[in-house]
Amino acid sequence: MSRLLSRQHLAAVRRSAPFACVSRWLHTPSFATVSPQEVSGSSPAEVQNFVQGSWTASANWNWIVDPLNGDKFIKVAEVQGTEIKSFMESLSKCPKHGLHNPLKAPERYLMYGDISAKAAHMLGQPTVLDFFAKLIQRVSPKSYQQALAEVQVSQKFLENFCGDQVRFLARSFAVPGNHLGQRSNGYRWPYGPVAIITPFNFPLEIPLLQLMGALYMGNKPVLKVDSKVSIVMEQMIRLLHDCGLPAEDMDFINSDGAVMNKLLLEANPKMTLFTGSSRVAEKLAADLKGRVKLEDAGFDWKILGPDVQEVDYVAWVCDQDAYACSGQKCSAQSVLFMHKNWSSSGLLEKMKKLSERRKLEDLTIGPVLTVTTEAMIEHMNNLLKIRGSKVLFGGEPLANHSIPKIYGAMKPTAVFVPLEEILKSGNFELVTKEIFGPFQVVTEYSEDQLELVLEACERMNAHLTAAIVSNDPLFLQDVLGRSVNGTTYAGIRARTTGAPQNHWFGPAGDPRGAGIGTPEAIKLVWSCHREIIYDVGPVPESWALPSAT
Ligand SMILES: NC(=O)c1ccc[n+]([C@@H]2O[C@H](COP(=O)([O-])OP(=O)(O)OC[C@H]3O[C@@H](n4cnc5c(N)ncnc54)[C@H](O)[C@@H]3O)[C@@H](O)[C@H]2O)c1
Secondary structure, X not given: OHHHHHHHHHHHHHHHOOHHHHHHHHOOOOOOOOOOOOOOOOOOEEEOEEEOOEEEOOOEEEEEEXXXXXXXXXXXXXXXXXXXXXXXXXXXXXXXXXXXXXXXXXHHHHHHHHHHHHHHHHHOOHXXXXXXXXXXXXXXXXXXXXXXXXXXXXXXXXXXXXXOHHHHHOOOEEEEOOOOOEEEEEEEEOOOEEEEEEOOOOOOHHHHHHHHXXXXXXXXXXXXXXXXXXXXXXXXXXXXXXXXXXXXXXXXXXXXXXXXXXXXXHHOOOEEEEEOOHHHHHHHHHHOOOOEEEEOOOOEEEEEOOOOOOHHHHHHHHHHHHHHHHXXXXXXXXXXXXXXXXXXXXXXXXXXXXXXXXXHHXXXXXXXXXOOHHHHHHHHHHHHOOOOOEEEEOOOEOOXXXXXXXXXXXXXXXEEOOHHHHHOHHHHHHHOOOOOOOEEEEEEEOHHHHHHHHHHHHHOOOOOEEEEEOOOHHHHHHHHHOOOOOEEEEOOOOXXXXXXXXXXXXXXXXXXXXXXXXXXXXXHHXXXXXXXXXXXXXXXXXXXXXXXX
């Protein structure tokens, strides 16, 4: 019903709007109930929940403010603690053995191959790519190219799981047994009712890839995306429904963290995938007694090896890694360990110049959604109390903007801290604190200080991404062999960011660590191993009752 209303509203807007506005609506995809260009303080958008096959509102609207001007521009129907019953009932309808598994409703694997094919095709239409890129920009401001890349990765992911590729995810194996009629089969089994919680920084890619992985393997997920950006996934779910996603297969909830926490405790999903901060990750791991997979904070390091080459290229990758999306990638370069050989290469000057090209107008630098300007300045000032530290560039708030004060607005910033100081116990925690904004620490090491660099990497808690920038095979081998980060790039073109659909992305060194993107990630996160040992006989004619053992 509300879908109908929204589309009627849309038609009315189309009728009454001036020409430019009409033309924008004409380019709005058929499944959409919003137009990224039209959403504003005077024409706010609504985000609903989806439960037990219907779109629903709630008693409470949470207003989201436009990160660029502070206008209340989106209202989200946030479910309250007293309203979670329908979500609990919905999850409880899914048995532990899932909606499908290798021995139940296998045709659903094929159905999901078809849904993926249709969704990949629809998402690949230029107007749909553009629609999602622009919608992402409105709520999680980043350059058009960065937003478009997020949509393209999502589209390629869907292409990867067309046809028979979903059923291949559930490939089983058989091992011959000890006697005739016996064999063991290993299966990938779903968990059944599951939950997915995702953050604000990749409004489409993270929730979509995890949602599809959960569904492919036969689970029934309830999805919660950070309300600041959940409009993007709300529209994507409408696209998926248009592509044949059965309405009862998943639910979509908007709520604050506390209500979601309550739902998890009361509905008892068999597995929860959490992507977000380590603080919440640890709370959920304890609350849910370990029934979690985690993609949490990243304090991502890059080591420049002794072989200096391709300085312009390396400087550009450093700039992209540290400051694209205003540093709000969990894979963003947080600390740069630079071999002294690079000092005279002009690398830092080049990085400074590149950082100065970034501007608010094209969102190559922009609002920081979870760290205020004051908090970033305070962190920087604390770092500057460390002996020998200094601001390399940036270090100031952005000027001439209307970004509301609840968000941060900071120039791309690099602070130098001497390596020996980083390692001091009083300083280490401070220096390795993740600042989810355009902020990095830079340090230098000499030939005989590689051990100190590796000690720093060993002492860090988050082991998400890393880059070893060198083409010296022995250097690479040494550093790779003595580090653990789950997604590590190695070679002169190494970067810390980049989570395309074609390689695993996720932390290592933690048994709770999840992954995203690849078949291995889907199987690890969204299925468990089940072994069925067939032993059908015949019992040999010569069999006689053995003595007791
Ligand atoms: N490892 C990865 O793949 C990855 C990817 C993106 C972001 N991140 C991390 O996410 C963080 C940035 O996101 P954030 O600050 O918005 O994270 P956050 O932990 O504050 O929020 C993440 C999500 O959890 C929800 N939430 C908060 N408290 C909850 C609770 N008690 N129970 C259930 N849900 C709850 C939020 O509403 C949101 O949807 C950074 O630390 C970043 O490194 C990690």
